Amino acid sequence: MWAYILGRFLALLPKPWRDALSFSQYAQEARATALSGVAESTGALIVLGYGYMYAMTAWVDRGVENATTGRLGVVTDQVIASVALSV
Numbered sequence: 718m719w720a721y722i723l724g725r726f727l728a729l730l731p732k733p734w735r736d737a738l739s740f741s742q743y744a745q746e747a748r749a750t751a752l753s754g755v756a757e758s759t760g761a762l763i764v765l766g767y768g769y770m771y772a773m774t775a776w777v778d779r780g781v782e783n784a785t786t787g788r789l790g791v792v793t794d795q796v797i798a799s800v801a802l803s804v
Contacts, residue, residue, distance in 0.1 A: 724749050773804065 724746075727735055780800070783789050 724753075777804070 727738070784792060
């Protein structure tokens with residue numbers, strides 16, 4: 718357990734220093750690497766998802782506000798369809 722938690726920080730140390738630690742013989746590098754990669758990928762997908770939702774909400778709100786106040790000029794069905802397709 719501690720190898721997974723501290724392993725990320727201990728990887729920054731030189732190899733002789735890591736080998737001098739008592740739990741280095743119990744460390745499973747392949748398993749820790751895979752677990753770390755899955756955790757990072759999951760975190761990245763969650764952050765990208767929230768970023769996408771925030772950006773789309775802001776852009777659509779801004780577009781609707783501009784359309785309702787008349788700042789966009791004449792809006793045809795073709796313009797609405799092209800924007801919907803791009804979003």
